[in-house]
Amino acid sequence: MTGLLIDDADGVRTLTLDRPHRRNAIDVELWKTLRAALDDAGRDRSVRALVLTGAGGAFCSGADISKELSSAHPLYRMRPLTDVTLLLHELPVPTVAKVTGVAVGAGWNLALGCDLVVATPEARFSQIFTRRGLSPDCGGSWLLPRLVGLQQAKRLALLADTIGAEEARALNLVTWVVDGTEVDAFVDGLTARLVAGAPVALAQTKALLNENTDRTLREALAGEARAQAANFATADVREAYAAFADRRDAHFTGRWAVPGTSAGRSEDET
Template sequence: MDEVDWQHRDGYAKLVLNRPERKNAIDTATWHRLQKTLDAIAEDTTVNAVVITGAGANFSAGADISGGSSSHRTQLERMEWFNKVILALHRLPIPTIAQVDGVAFGVGMNLAIGCDFVIASDRARFSEVFVKRALSVDGGGSWMLPRLVGVRRAKLLCLLADTISADEALDMGLLTKVVDAEELDAEVDKLAARLVASPRLALVQTKRLIDEGLTLTLEQAMENEARAQALNVASDDFSAAMAAFRGGPRLPAEPAESGDRNG
């Protein structure tokens, strides 16, 4: 089977890192496959959300540093290629969900927290393990972590490289939700279904506005909001939503809170 198994479901794609015998450690072949899969999804307008998970009992133990062939002449060239794969995930216009069970270490952790939603089982564990391998943080961790948890906690996670539980990661703001392990699949499927049922254009533009807003002034952000809203109002999705609001077919009701641990 492929190093990344791509399952096309009802309106969303499920990407499974498929090296369970190595705790889904990401080797060169997996990076290649992940890049091709993400590029294909970016061009597929029938996919409205993406779930990334790992085969077996783990998300990913990080980069496979056990060796293997590489077509890159230098480590810098190789890392620049890795960066392109990580950027391909961040640049997907549609919502992304990390489904995390077991370990999410090193670049595996940063692949997970690079998604828009991170749903973890209560037995998931996280570590920015790099310094224990005489490496510095990569996979976008140096950019994401200060924004997600603040500089102090980012340094705590990266300089000490401790392993933290799912509940600790939730408390820090790294996760969206923690659920019992046996409920993980159903919880992620439910979230993906809600996203798929939502108007695609509104989701895509909202995600972009939030991501871009990190580096903009308030005035610039609101200018972008105005342009996005003009496109929304001109769309068929908006016409359907207004028809439902005025007494036509009703939009799905918001589900009641389940009582799960939420971020």
């Protein structure tokens, strides 16, 4: 796909933004391509974790505004960005942003939309929107206050300061800062741990954490009960108990295994 590299290895799908001449700024066609790639990753049951990164020493410098603005109404132009943001947020597998170089504007918010963020010390971040006469998009106005609190979110968004990786980590906007010579191996080890996890349980956990940021305790508890029902309907719970008893690593598959069905039978076989 033009502007996007897709690689599959051991249950991990890596999406690499590949427009290094524009520091991986995302143009109209790449937004559409990224939307299709995320939709496919969400439907492909062989994908157990997803990594989003950029080529050429940058993560993403935001939306590409180098070309003449489209004559289409801005609400229509925003739809691909909105679709990508929602798909990334709701993807049923864990997501990791691997950030080297710049991540600004929509590019930074795509990184924040991932479940975990790994950055190198050289990474730089900015909510650059107000410098362009714009306001945050790609979920930034929703994500930032929840991650750093309202006052720091306003500081970052109103002043559009550029901050480094260590400050971003101190603000809980980066999960780990890892040297550039070690970042690939670190992300490989991290995703291997995620792939080894119980896929249904991970999907339920991610959904609960995302949903419960603005729910009451009563609503959260009801959601947790529904999630546990889904978890107990898989073979993974039985496998976890067996592995604990046998003092071995569990092998999780996410297969459906409720009473009255053949344990381990996949839904594709029913």
